[in-house]
Structures are given as C-alpha cells and as structure tokens.
Amino acid sequence: METTWIKDPLAIFTATMKDNGAAQSVQGGIVIQGSRILETLARGERPSVPIDVIVDASQHVVTPGLINAHHHFYQTLTRAYPEALNKELFHWLKSLYPVWAGLDEEMMRVATELALVEMMMSGCTTASDHHYLLPHGLEKAIDIQVDAAQQLGIRAILTRGSMSLGEEQGGLPPQHTIQHEDAIIDDSLRLIREYHQADDGAMVQIALAPCSPFSVTTELMKETALVARQHGVMLHTHLCETKDEEQFCLKRFGYRPVDYLEEVGWLHERTWLAHGIHFNDEEIRRLGQAQVGICHCPTSNMMLASGICRNKELEAAGAKVGIGVDGSASNDGSNMIAEVRMAMYLQRLRYGSAEVTHFDALRWATAGSAAAMGRNDIGKIKAGMQADIAMFKLDDIRFSGSHDPLAALLLCGAQQADRVMVAGKWRVVDGRVQGVDLDDLMARHSAAAKRLAMKAR
Numbered sequence: 400m401e402t403t404w405i406k407d408p409l410a411i412f413t414a415t416m417k418d419n420g421a422a423q424s425v426q427g428g429i430v431i432q433g434s435r436i437l438e439t440l441a442r443g444e445r446p447s448v449p450i451d452v453i454v455d456a457s458q459h460v461v462t463p464g465l466i467n468a469h470h471h472f473y474q475t476l477t478r479a480y481p482e483a484l485n486k487e488l489f490h491w492l493k494s495l496y497p498v499w500a501g502l503d504e505e506m507m508r509v510a511t512e513l514a515l516v517e518m519m520m521s522g523c524t525t526a527s528d529h530h531y532l533l534p535h536g537l538e539k540a541i542d543i544q545v546d547a548a549q550q551l552g553i554r555a556i557l558t559r560g561s562m563s564l565g566e567e568q569g570g571l572p573p574q575h576t577i578q579h580e581d582a583i584i585d586d587s588l589r590l591i592r593e594y595h596q597a598d599d600g601a602m603v604q605i606a607l608a609p610c611s612p613f614s615v616t617t618e619l620m621k622e623t624a625l626v627a628r629q630h631g632v633m634l635h636t637h638l639c640e641t642k643d644e645e646q647f648c649l650k651r652f653g654y655r656p657v658d659y660l661e662e663v664g665w666l667h668e669r670t671w672l673a674h675g676i677h678f679n680d681e682e683i684r685r686l687g688q689a690q691v692g693i694c695h696c697p698t699s700n701m702m703l704a705s706g707i708c709r710n711k712e713l714e715a716a717g718a719k720v721g722i723g724v725d726g727s728a729s730n731d732g733s734n735m736i737a738e739v740r741m742a743m744y745l746q747r748l749r750y751g752s753a754e755v756t757h758f759d760a761l762r763w764a765t766a767g768s769a770a771a772m773g774r775n776d777i778g779k780i781k782a783g784m785q786a787d788i789a790m791f792k793l794d795d796i797r798f799s800g801s802h803d804p805l806a807a808l809l810l811c812g813a814q815q816a817d818r819v820m821v822a823g824k825w826r827v828v829d830g831r832v833q834g835v836d837l838d839d840l841m842a843r844h845s846a847a848a849k850r851l852a853m854k855a856r
C-alpha cells in the first residue's frame with residue numbers, strides 16, 4: 400500500500416483541540432497508508448514506515464476533510480431565482496416546487512456534479528444530500544447521485560427523501576410533486592439493498608428522509624422509522640426550521656415538532672435533523688439525552704430569516720452538532736469552508752465572541768457532522784481514521800498580513816482548498832478537481848438551469 404507523508408504543515412486542526420498548543424503534537428505532519436491515517440507526527444519526528452510520496456505542507460493549513468451534513472444538490476439549478484427572492488420558507492417553497500417539478504435525469508446529473516465539484520473545491524470530503532423530489536421520469540435520481548459521487552471519488556451519504564402529503568390533504572407541496580407511500584418504501588428498500596455500505600470506510604451510504612412535517616404523513620414517518628431500524632440506516636428530516644412549521648404541527652397533529660418526532664419513533668441517536676432552530680429548553684434536554692444529530696445551516700437560516708440554531712446548548716446537552724450548506728436555492732452557494740465561517744459568526748450573535756471560536760466552527764464541520772450522521776471513521780486527523788484531508792493555502796490577497804494561520808482560514812474568509820484527499824486518494828490538486836473540465840461543467844449546468852426555468856414559464 401502506498402504511503403504518503405503530508406509534511407510539516409503550517410498549521411493543523413485536530414478536532415478535539417481547544418487551542419493552538421495542542422496542535423504541536425501533530426506539527427510534523429500526517430502519514431497515510433492506503434486509505435487510512437497511519438500516524439501523526441510531532442514536530443521533528445520521522446515516519447515509522449518507508450514513505451513513497453512526500454507532500455510539502457509548509458504553506459498549508461490542514462484540516463480533516465469538511466463534512467457537509469445537509470444539501471439539496473438539484474437546487475443549484477435555481478439559484479437567485481426571481482420568483483423566490485426575499486421570501487420566508489413556506490412562500491419560498493411554494494414558489495419553487497412547481498419549478499423543481501420539471502427536473503429530468505440530465506438536469507439531475509449535472510446539478511449533482513456541479514454541487515459535488517463546488518464542495519470538493521471548498522475542502523469537502525463527505526457530502527450528504529436530501530433529495531425529496533422524484534416526479535415521474537426521475538425515479539432514478541438517487542442512482543444518478545451515487546454514480547456521480549463514485550465518478551468524482553467523494554464520500555456520499557445520500558438520503559432518500561420523500562413527499563406524500565399534498566395540498567389536497569392539507570400539506571404544502573402541490574399534488575403533482577408527491578409520491579405514493581408504497582412506492583416510497585419500495586424504492587427506499589431497493590436503494591438500501593443496492594447501494595448502502597455499512598462497513599468502516601463506506602464511500603456510499605443511504606439514509607431515509609421524509610421531507611418535513613408539512614410534506615409527509617404521520618404513517619410514512621412511522622413506517623420509515625421501522626424500515627430504517629430493520630436495515631440499520633440513519634433517518635433524516637427538516638425539523639424546527641420555522642415558526643410556521645411549529646404552527647402546522649400544533650394544528651394538524653396537536654404536538655410541538657419534537658413531541659411529534661418522539662410520537663413517530665424518531666427521537667434517538669440514528670436521527671439527524673436539518674436546521675433545528677425553534678427548540679425550547681426542555682426539548683434541547685430531550686434531544687441531547689437521545690443524542691440526536693442537528694445540522695446547523697447558517698447561511699440558509701439567515702437568507703430565509705428562519706432564526707438561529709442553539710448549537711452550544713444542544714452540544715452541552717449531548718446532541719451531535721454538524722454543519723450543512725443547505726440547498727443552493729437558499730444559500731445560494733455550496734461552499735463548505737465559507738459555511739464554517741458563517742456558522743462561527745452567526746453563533747457569535749447568539750452567544751458572544753468569547754463563546755464561539757474558530758475551533759468550535761471547525762469541530763462542527765468535521766467531527767460534529769460525522770457524529771451527527773452516525774460516522775466514527777471520518778472527521779478527525781488521528782491514527783486509524785479514514786484519510787480524508789483538506790489543505791488550504793493562505794496565498795490569496797485576503798490573507799495578506801494575517802498572523803494565526805488557523806484563525807486566518809475563517810477570519811479572512813478562505814474560499815478554496817488547494818488539495819483534498821478522500822480515502823487516501825488526491826481528488827483535488829492545485830485547486831482543481833481531478834478529471835473535471837470545470838468550464839464544460841459550468842456550461843452544461845447553466846444550460847440545464849435555463850431549460851428548467853423555461854419549462855416553468
């Protein structure tokens with residue numbers, strides 16, 4: 400097995416560190432053997448095995464590969480969409496559902512590729528997606544995502560989303576965007592059977608993800624929880640994103656959203672929730688006790704004016720807090736390192752500067768996202784972990800005059816990784832995703848976005 404030494408990094412983030420001092424123990428770099436981290440080295444220490452490749456990291460800030468815990472790849476086709484501008488969640492969704500209903504396989508493929516490439520360029524090594532629109536003709540949306548992720552070599556946690564509660568049944572989505580529940584369950588089982596890898600180092604995982612309380616039935620929530628338990632896969636949904644959703648739950652189910660979650664059998668450590676903003680203190684305690692994962696999506700929460708997640712209190716209670724860019728129609732980018740910066744700043748508005756450091760934000764985007772999605776083999780630079788690594792250069796004008804390199808990564812606003820390794824393989828070199836013609840991808844993507852908009856007119 401090939402060995403690589405990422406040698407003498409300028410700075411390195413280790414997920415549990417609270418200050419720069421702790422990082423001195425790995426300042427000599429990281430030794431990778433095959434797909435795993437073999438050892439970390441103290442400054443001046445030499446590798447214990449013969450080395451095939453040395454990568455000089457003296458100009459790089461090194462982090463574990465960033466882990467995106469919530470996205471909707473297809474939404475890259477409806478960025479800055481005129482009819483959806485300046486709206487809050489329910490109105491925003493209502494203006495976009497009919498557009499998204501026009502998605503076809505070609506659009507899905509190029510939207511997935513573009514979202515994955517954008518994330519890899521920003522230091523992401525594991526990408527999760529929540530795909531809940533599977534209109535007639537797009538039943539193979541998740542198969543397309545699996546194929547694209549495998550071609551690019553990024554780790555993927557793909558959630559089989561669903562919508563079954565249409566407007567006619569009192570739900571939010573239009574009738575033509577929902578599916579029959581039998582078809583949803585059958586397809587969930589098929590996807591698990593065909594693609595889910597349960598082993599350490601898994602490159603593709605499937606999770607089950609009814610979309611939100613206002614777009615699926617209680618029966619589907621319950622049935623999905625049973626299937627997930629039987630097959631050992633994770634559960635994912637949007638929860639407590641807005642006050643509208645809370646009102647919907649109270650009116651339709653007679654429960655607040657977290658009580659509803661418990662009622663349908665989802666309040667446990669195999670569930671992670673997107674957004675998780677409007678919890679009260681008692682709900683935070685219960686979510687923590689149950690070790691539920693929460694994906695904080697700061698940019699989307701600001702863009703849709705949804706509110707601010709209570710990251711620190713959730714973490715202190717025992718919940719697993721990660722970070723996600725959310726779909727690119729409510730961000731409207733898919734830049735993971737930029738999202739980490741947003742998380743740090745938005746959380747400071749809630750807790751104050753001294754309480755939220757760049758270490759916190761980086762921990763959420765690495766070990767936090769991994770734990771939220773039930774992974775203990777990624778998210779940390781440590782012997783035995785998967786070799787998923789991001790390397791950033793501080794050679795852009797925005798870093799000029801900066802002192803602490805790790806702090807500069809977020810404070811000066813890094814945008815792009817120089818190198819990214821997934822499972823021991825370099826997937827980004829000199830800022831370029833290997834095997835991808837970026838101009839061609841962007842041209843195909845922008846043509847697909849125009850075609851989708853034309854269909855909606």
Ligand SMILES: Nc1nc2[nH]c(O)nc2c(=O)[nH]1
Nearest residue numbers: 471610611614637699726729
């Ligand atoms: N930010 C988002 N929230 C959502 N809720 C829901 O049901 N769908 C979405 C979505 O696409 N983005």
